[in-house]
Amino acid sequence: MNPPRTPPRIVHVGGSAPYDIHIGHGLLDDGAALAAHVRGRHVLLLSDTNVAPLYAERVAAALQAARPELKIGRFVLPAGEASKTLAGFGEAITALAELGATRDACVFALGGGVVGDLAGFAAACWMRGVDCVQLPTTLLSMVDSSVGGKTAVDLPQGKNLVGAFHLPRAVFADTGALTSLPLRELRAGLAEVIKYGAIRDPLFMEWLGAEREALLAGDAHALATAIARSCEHKAEIVERDPLEKGERALLNLGHTFGHAIETEQGYGAPGSDNLNHGEAVAVGMVLAARLSTQLGLAPASDAEALQALLARYGLPTQIPVGLAPEALLARMRLDKKNIAGRLRLVLWRGIGQAMVVPDVDEAQVLQVLAGTP
Numbered sequence: 001m002n003p004p005r006t007p008p009r010i011v012h013v014g015g016s017a018p019y020d021i022h023i024g025h026g027l028l029d030d031g032a033a034l035a036a037h038v039r040g041r042h043v044l045l046l047s048d049t050n051v052a053p054l055y056a057e058r059v060a061a062a063l064q065a066a067r068p069e070l071k072i073g074r075f076v077l078p079a080g081e082a083s084k085t086l087a088g089f090g091e092a093i094t095a096l097a098e099l100g101a102t103r104d105a106c107v108f109a110l111g112g113g114v115v116g117d118l119a120g121f122a123a124a125c126w127m128r129g130v131d132c133v134q135l136p137t138t139l140l141s142m143v144d145s146s147v148g149g150k151t152a153v154d155l156p157q158g159k160n161l162v163g164a165f166h167l168p169r170a171v172f173a174d175t176g177a178l179t180s181l182p183l184r185e186l187r188a189g190l191a192e193v194i195k196y197g198a199i200r201d202p203l204f205m206e207w208l209g210a211e212r213e214a215l216l217a218g219d220a221h222a223l224a225t226a227i228a229r230s231c232e233h234k235a236e237i238v239e240r241d242p243l244e245k246g247e248r249a250l251l252n253l254g255h256t257f258g259h260a261i262e263t264e265q266g267y268g269a270p271g272s273d274n275l276n277h278g279e280a281v282a283v284g285m286v287l288a289a290r291l292s293t294q295l296g297l298a299p300a301s302d303a304e305a306l307q308a309l310l311a312r313y314g315l316p317t318q319i320p321v322g323l324a325p326e327a328l329l330a331r332m333r334l335d336k337k338n339i340a341g342r343l344r345l346v347l348w349r350g351i352g353q354a355m356v357v358p359d360v361d362e363a364q365v366l367q368v369l370a371g372t373p
């Protein structure tokens with residue numbers, strides 16, 4: 001049964017090109033609200049093979065009903081991180097060319113982080129930049145990747161190595177889409193939600209401890225609250241530091257370790273045993289917290305509390321077997337935060353107090369990766 005319609009919550013993201021994040025049930029059917037962001041006549045609806053069968057026709061029909069003159073093209077990627085490539089990007093650009101998209105075109109990114117990143121990058125590059133509206137359908141993309149304008153594709157050498165900052169014109173997070181989300185994906189999104197507590201909000205961490213059952217059961221109100229709080233945190237940070245010259249890097253707590261794990265495993269197909277992004281970030285946050293303890297920056301009890309919370313959410317907290325510490329370290333050396341060949345990591349002083357630490361000693365990192373501090 002659908003929850004009663006309540007007005008969407010709106011989180012405003014300020015800055016040079018402000019936009020709103022709309023959070024609520026049924027937003028994908030609100031053609032007038034979606035079409036309000038289309039300046040021209042061309043729309044490319046970009047999605048993947050998991051999400052398109054569920055929502056693409058609904059979104060297209062809603063847009064068309066609101067604006068009959070729109071020419072709506074569709075481009076559907078195979079689901080999974082393995083599609084986030086230069087080849088996939090090329091196909092998306094070709095779809096824009098075939099649509100005859102002009103500079104006032106709008107790309108709608110309907111799906112999770114892979115779709116949002118690739119669609120955003122295609123929008124950033126087509127005719128040097130057209131509009132993009134993010135329609136995240138996973139929790140992970142609602143609380144993180146759809147907000148803040150980071151767009152990219154992966155290379156075999158590492159995640160997100162080719163991309164651009166390209167702010168969305170709007171974000172519509174339809175919480176109704178979460179009802180079709182597999183539990184594993186919901187947990188993965190909750191890892192990124194926990195991240196906001198870990199980096200800057202101890203009270204939110206406590207709330208997440210108390211609301212675990214409701215959140216894992218997909219309670220619409222609890223999820224909307226978690227999404228709105230996460231987006232408020234992200235909005236505050238990206239507004240002040242859109243291009244990651246400073247504090248935006250804090251949003252990458254656990255990500256350098258996590259990306260290394262993801263890259264070393266090979267970007268898995270959906271349903272594979274390889275860790276997905278949120279799971280890899282969960283392990284990465286535990287490793288970052290352990291390293292902080294080992295370096296004398298933070299109490300061990302905070303690392304243990306974070307690990308315990310993630311475990312209660314059913315998230316992994318250990319590096320998958322078979323990944324060599326040296327190989328992970330080699331991957332971490334290619335992280336975008338590094339400067340002058342030195343490891344620069346997001347660590348913490350404890351729960352709610354993340355910080356960027358330059359020039360981290362590789363031997364210490366290796367010890368944490370080997371599980372032998």
Ligand code: GLY
Nearest residue numbers: 144148150248251
């Ligand atoms: N996902 C981290 C950021 O947007 O900066």
